[in-house]
Each structure stands twice: as structure tokens, then as C-alpha cells.
Amino acid sequence: MSEGEQRSGAVREALRAAPLRFPFTRWVPRCWAHLLGGALLGPLLLVVVAVLLVLGLGLSVAGVGLPVLLALTLLGIPAAALARWRLRLVEPLPLPDPHRRLPGAGRRARIRTRLRERATWRELAHTVLASTVLAAASLGFTALLACSVLYTLSPLVVRALAPETVMLVPGHAVPGPLAALPFSAAGLVGLLLCAYAGALLVSAEVALARFLLAPREDDLGRRVVELTRSRARLADAFEAERRRIERDLHDGAQQQLVALSMTLGLAEYELRDQEGRAAELVTRARGEARQALEQLRDLVRGIHPQVLTDHGLAAAVAEVALRHPIPVATDIVLPERLPALVEATAYFTVTEALTNAAKHSGAGAITVHGRVAGGRLVVRVTDDGRGGADPAAGAGLAGLADRVALLRGRLMVTSPTGGPTTLRLEVPC
Structure with a gap:
């Protein structure tokens, strides 16, 4: 997909590229299917929003309506996910999810994070528009499309219902299939109108979805800030762990080796006049302890040299x-x-x-x-x-x-x- 298509939408770009050939392209049935889906889901979504709003406000009087209002606020997240999925009919390039991933986070942490994200409130606004304005537009388009299909097939309808008189318009009876041909021509014009009207409505919905449902630069900026902070916290944690290890080695193992070396020195002094291998072994042990102490000091110096501090x-x-x-x-x-x-x-x-x-x-x-x-x-x-x-x-x-x-x-x-x-x-x- 070209950069222009990504910016303006595939349907709008196809309409601009070949306006006369557009009614005969694959985008027309896709647009119609998308709008018919909106006509079905919009009223259902409106009922859910209205019920949650009424229940939330009504129960707020008793002090227990907050969970319902919270559910209404978070309703936009699944509704927006469904809207992004429906857009795949008319947009080959999917809209990314603007929310941060929260692997391993608990339910309360997820809710708090979602409420702080601006994308949640934009999705709620889109849900309200989808259940009202967009649903009304889809229903109007569905009515126009149904009438156009009915008029286009009017000769077949009249023939199927003959010899009964068919009223295709109020006050005007159609006695036979031949008399229904003008209505069929009007239906074809209506279908042509539906092809262009559907493309314009879908283009408007795509633009609205890109404005409200797609990630924004401020969302990415907040993610970059959070990533930078997490990096700083990780580096600070690494430095704190390094200091702890250095302190434990210096104050623990190193001091014990010093004490061991001193103890072996005292033992060597006490055994200096005695014969046998005891004095030799103590002397060797003291040398090994001294060597281990030097190695430990080099290790501590390698972890973080004192001169650097x-x-x-x-x-x-x-x-x-x-x-x-x-x-x-x-x-x-x-x-x-x-x-x-x-x-x-x-x-x-x-x-x-x-x-x-x-x-x-x-x-x-x-x-x-x-x-x-x-x-x-x-x-x-x-x-x-x-x-x-x-x-x-x-x-x-x-x-x-x-x-x-x-x-x-x-x-x-x-x-x-x-x-x-x-x-x-x-x-x-």
C-alpha cells in the first residue's frame, strides 16, 4: 500500500483513481458489508450504553453505581477492538492497538493503567458516535440499499405476485412486469448512488477511526518516557546490586580471610620450635589464604575499583x-x-x-x-x-x-x- 493510501484510506484512494469504474470494483460490496454491520451492531451498542448509563446513574444515588459507570467507561476498549476488526473489510492495513501491553499485571493494575491512558477515553467517544451518529447513517444507507434492490428486482416481484396488484409506491399500482421497468431503472440508479454514498460514508468512518482509534504521537511519547524511566530503574537496580555484592565481599569474605590469615600466623608462631610437618602445613595454608585474599581483592577491584569512586x-x-x-x-x-x-x-x-x-x-x-x-x-x-x-x-x-x-x-x-x-x-x- 502506498503512503497516500495509508493516509487517506484505500476506498477513498480507489474512488479518486477511477471514479467511473469504481461501482464495478470489489470495494463496493466491501463497503456495503461494513455499513450493514454498523446498522446491526450500532443499535445493539446503543442499548448497552444506555442501560449501563441509566443503571450507573440510578445506582449512584445508593452509592453503588461506580462499578457500573466504570464498566461503561471501559466498554469503549472492546467496542473499539471490534471496530478495528470490522475496518479490515475496507482497510487492508490494520489500525494498531494504542494500548500498552501489560503482561503479568493484575486486574486492578490493568484497570488503573487503562483509565490513565488517553486512548481509552478516545475509544469511549468513538463508541458513543458509533452507537448514535454512525449507526443512524448506516441505517439510512441500509434503507436506501434495500429500496434500490427492491426496485431493481421489481419486475420479478410483480411477476411473482401476479395477478395481484403490487403497490411499489403509495397510491400507484403496478399491474404487470412491463409496467415495473421504470422502477427497475430507478433501482439501478439507486444502486449506483449507493456505491458512491457507501464509499463516502466508509471514508468518513475510516477517517474518524484513524483520528480516535489509532495510536497518536503523544501516546508514543508517553511510552518512550516510560521506557526511558524503566531503563533508568534497571540501571539503578544493577548499580545497587553491584554495590551490595561489593560490600558483602569487602565486609564479609574479605574480612574472614584476613582473620584466617592472622590466625594461621599465630599458629605458625606457636609451632615454630616444634618438629614435624604441622608447621610446614600451617605455613602453606597461610600462603594460600594470603593468595585467596589477593584474588578476592582483585575481584572486588574488578567489580568497581575504589579509585573510580x-x-x-x-x-x-x-x-x-x-x-x-x-x-x-x-x-x-x-x-x-x-x-x-x-x-x-x-x-x-x-x-x-x-x-x-x-x-x-x-x-x-x-x-x-x-x-x-x-x-x-x-x-x-x-x-x-x-x-x-x-x-x-x-x-x-x-x-x-x-x-x-x-x-x-x-x-x-x-x-x-x-x-x-x-x-x-x-x-x-
């Missing part, structure tokens, strides 16, 4: 560069401390890039450049290695890319064969 991104990257087996030149100049999530994301991205360079690149020098430009932190890590790096080949950057995406940032890797390899990180501050 105390002095910021530039100092933390400089410390990593000093310990790196390949010479690393750092040039990170920041106007002020950045948000903790931004600093942590940039730090772990740089450390992962340096680790990959040491393992796979064969580089002789690496540069790390960082600046804040346009409210975004831009960090580039470049090495003069052999190139050909593939981020999708398990280099560890996929998880970092997901973490960067949580902050609405970008992670790009350029690594032609022969080098150099450049990793570019952009994170909003």
Missing part, C-alpha cells in the same frame, strides 16, 4: 593503563565528575577494550581519548594492532553494548584488516 574516570583509567602490558597513553579531560553510571560504563568499556587489545591485537601502543561534547561523553580507544576484530565473535563487547544501550548510548567498533582498531563510546551525561 574516589577520584573519577580519568584517574581510574590512568591506574589501569599503568598496569597494562602494552604502553597506554591516556588523554581524558572532563569538566567535572560525571554520573556514577556513566563513569562505570565508560570505565568497564575501556578496560574490556584494553584487555582485548592485549590478547588479540598484537599492538605496540594504545591511546585512550575522552571528552564531553554536546552533553555526551565520547571515549575513543585506538590501538595500532593487526585489526580484523569482530565484536560478535565473543570478544566481550556484546554485554557492554547492552549496558551502554540502557543509558541510550552507542558503542561502535572500527577494525579493518591491518589496523588500526578504534572503539568509540558515546553516552549521554
Whole structure:
């Protein structure tokens, strides 16, 4: 379907493209079926709306009408879903559901969310119009179509009822089939009129449905805001869990290892004058405890280095560069401390890039450049290695890319064969 058809409707576009041939196209029976469905469903919907409204207002006097009025408010949701389904007869491109999906939400949460959505109230307005104005138009069209069909078939009707006199119009008797031919011609004109009238009515209903039942930019904007907030909550939860793990390791396992090392040192001191393997085993156990403590400290430092918390991104990257087996030149100049999530994301991205360079690149020098430009932190890590790096080949950057995406940032890797390899990180501050 072209962009113009999506904007104005398939029926209206077909009518514009070939107005003389339109009565003989497939859109005519589709339009008639759609309007006949409206003539049947509209009065039924009006009865339901009227009953719920009367019951809700009547029971409100006794203080128990709120659930009925709530049901009336939410009636627009299934009615709108039915209207969107009926539009498939005349619109090949379906109207999307403007409501947010709520998997796993309870009944109260669903109701509260639906009442807060503007689409719910637009659907209620469409339900009221569909049960009144649109239903009246469909009923009028149905009457015109029925009369046109009857007049078109009037010679057959007169012949079937002969020799009785048939009154096709008040005060005018038709004695035979030949006398009914003018009525048949009028019926054909009526059918032609119904083809164009049905197209215009359907076009108006489609335009109204697009205005009231389709998603709007403000709905999408609210979804984007909620998605951004959920991302921020997810990142905050990740950071809080990281701090909890770091605290547990530092205050729990690390302190216990320190105490164990001290206890083994005291045992070694007491056994220094005794013969046998006891002193040797205690000495070995103390060394293993010391080694485990160092490994645990490296693990805690890897989770979140203390220098990053105390002095910021530039100092933390400089410390990593000093310990790196390949010479690393750092040039990170920041106007002020950045948000903790931004600093942590940039730090772990740089450390992962340096680790990959040491393992796979064969580089002789690496540069790390960082600046804040346009409210975004831009960090580039470049090495003069052999190139050909593939981020999708398990280099560890996929998880970092997901973490960067949580902050609405970008992670790009350029690594032609022969080098150099450049990793570019952009994170909003």
C-alpha cells in the first residue's frame, strides 16, 4: 500500500483513481458489508450504553453505581477492538492497538493503567458516535440499499405476485412486469448512488477511526518516557546490586580471610620450635589464604575499583593503563565528575577494550581519548594492532553494548584488516 493510501484510506484512494469504474470494483460490496454491520451492531451498542448509563446513574444515588459507570467507561476498549476488526473489510492495513501491553499485571493494575491512558477515553467517544451518529447513517444507507434492490428486482416481484396488484409506491399500482421497468431503472440508479454514498460514508468512518482509534504521537511519547524511566530503574537496580555484592565481599569474605590469615600466623608462631610437618602445613595454608585474599581483592577491584569512586574516570583509567602490558597513553579531560553510571560504563568499556587489545591485537601502543561534547561523553580507544576484530565473535563487547544501550548510548567498533582498531563510546551525561 502506498503512503497516500495509508493516509487517506484505500476506498477513498480507489474512488479518486477511477471514479467511473469504481461501482464495478470489489470495494463496493466491501463497503456495503461494513455499513450493514454498523446498522446491526450500532443499535445493539446503543442499548448497552444506555442501560449501563441509566443503571450507573440510578445506582449512584445508593452509592453503588461506580462499578457500573466504570464498566461503561471501559466498554469503549472492546467496542473499539471490534471496530478495528470490522475496518479490515475496507482497510487492508490494520489500525494498531494504542494500548500498552501489560503482561503479568493484575486486574486492578490493568484497570488503573487503562483509565490513565488517553486512548481509552478516545475509544469511549468513538463508541458513543458509533452507537448514535454512525449507526443512524448506516441505517439510512441500509434503507436506501434495500429500496434500490427492491426496485431493481421489481419486475420479478410483480411477476411473482401476479395477478395481484403490487403497490411499489403509495397510491400507484403496478399491474404487470412491463409496467415495473421504470422502477427497475430507478433501482439501478439507486444502486449506483449507493456505491458512491457507501464509499463516502466508509471514508468518513475510516477517517474518524484513524483520528480516535489509532495510536497518536503523544501516546508514543508517553511510552518512550516510560521506557526511558524503566531503563533508568534497571540501571539503578544493577548499580545497587553491584554495590551490595561489593560490600558483602569487602565486609564479609574479605574480612574472614584476613582473620584466617592472622590466625594461621599465630599458629605458625606457636609451632615454630616444634618438629614435624604441622608447621610446614600451617605455613602453606597461610600462603594460600594470603593468595585467596589477593584474588578476592582483585575481584572486588574488578567489580568497581575504589579509585573510580574516589577520584573519577580519568584517574581510574590512568591506574589501569599503568598496569597494562602494552604502553597506554591516556588523554581524558572532563569538566567535572560525571554520573556514577556513566563513569562505570565508560570505565568497564575501556578496560574490556584494553584487555582485548592485549590478547588479540598484537599492538605496540594504545591511546585512550575522552571528552564531553554536546552533553555526551565520547571515549575513543585506538590501538595500532593487526585489526580484523569482530565484536560478535565473543570478544566481550556484546554485554557492554547492552549496558551502554540502557543509558541510550552507542558503542561502535572500527577494525579493518591491518589496523588500526578504534572503539568509540558515546553516552549521554
